[in-house]
Amino acid sequence: MKVKAIKTKFWRPSKDYLTVIVESVQTLLKNGDIVVISEKAISTSLGNIVDESQVVPGLLAKLLVILWMRLFWGFFLGNICRFKESSINHFRVYPLEEGASHKQVVLRRSGFLSALKYGSEGGIDISNMPSSYACLPLERPEVQAKIIYEELKKKTGKDITVIISDTDSTFSLNNFHFTAHPHPINGIKKFGGVLPFILGRTLKLKQRATPLGVGGTKIGVEEALLFAEIAHHIRGSGAGRTVWDMVDRYGVNLSEITWNMLDQVNHFPIVLIRN
Numbered sequence: 001m002k003v004k005a006i007k008t009k010f011w012r013p014s015k016d017y018l019t020v021i022v023e024s025v026q027t028l029l030k031n032g033d034i035v036v037i038s039e040k041a042i043s044t045s046l047g048n049i050v051d052e053s054q055v056v057p058g059l060l061a062k063l064l065v066i067l068w069m070r071l072f073w074g075f076f077l078g079n080i081c082r083f084k085e086s087s088i089n090h091f092r093v094y095p096l097e098e099g100a101s102h103k104q105v106v107l108r109r110s111g112f113l114s115a116l117k118y119g120s121e122g123g124i125d126i127s128n129m130p131s132s133y134a135c136l137p138l139e140r141p142e143v144q145a146k147i148i149y150e151e152l153k154k155k156t157g158k159d160i161t162v163i164i165s166d167t168d169s170t171f172s173l174n175n176f177h178f179t180a181h182p183h184p185i186n187g188i189k190k191f192g193g194v195l196p197f198i199l200g201r202t203l204k205l206k207q208r209a210t211p212l213g214v215g216g217t218k219i220g221v222e223e224a225l226l227f228a229e230i231a232h233h234i235r236g237s238g239a240g241r242t243v244w245d246m247v248d249r250y251g252v253n254l255s256e257i258t259w260n261m262l263d264q265v266n267h268f269p270i271v272l273i274r275n
Helices: 017-025 039-045 059-080 085-092 096-109 141-156 195-202 221-235 243-250 259-263
Strands: 002-008 034-038 049-051 133-135 161-173 176-179 206-216 267-274
Touching: 002 017, 002 221, 017 034, 017 039, 017 141, 017 267, 034 039, 034 141, 034 221, 039 133, 039 161, 059 085, 059 096, 059 195, 141 161, 141 206, 161 195, 161 221, 176 195, 206 221, 221 267
Parallel strands: 034 161
Antiparallel strands: 002 267, 034 267, 049 133, 161 176, 161 206
């Protein structure tokens, strides 16, 4: 395989992501190519975000931070799920105010079981986002994949495959694939909440990024998982794999990261794979 990560500017809300994608790959495409695009980049450009600083957390959200995140994840689940010591230490100091607002958003939009996850709860992600913003998952990623494919087909005439993917994990046991993400492709079972992640990590199952939508030339589930994982590894993590990485990078508080800071980082929302 030949793989190329394509650098673009950070996709802010109202960004014409279709034009960016076409301009980025139209001179490179050949028949049979696979174009993998980050769900978060598309969702952010569509304005599918929420300002968590405007959310007032309830008692349950506060208890989730203090008892569940700091204690249960910090002293029990973190070890069971084989996290690094640095990550476990982050659980133990999970931010009270910002964390409670985030959990409140998750409770409202995805439910209690999703709020038990440590991050990317119900596909809601705060990494590589500024200030107190959280990026929500695409409701119909398969539709977006088809829109992108049709635009590329119209402009280039090439027969390709477009995949929209997310870093949220899919675990595989032989030919059985499952994830906690709410909108995987057909062939991957979705189970809301924290249990899929705990089982997958505890049993050391094969863990890969999750394909959410496929447009163009049809491919199998195993191929989609392979391409999503390749794209995940080559595109890197932008300003940081987690919010703690972003805080360390910029030396500011969680809510002090700005759009301009993210503009200065290399972003690779598009990955071109030639099989």
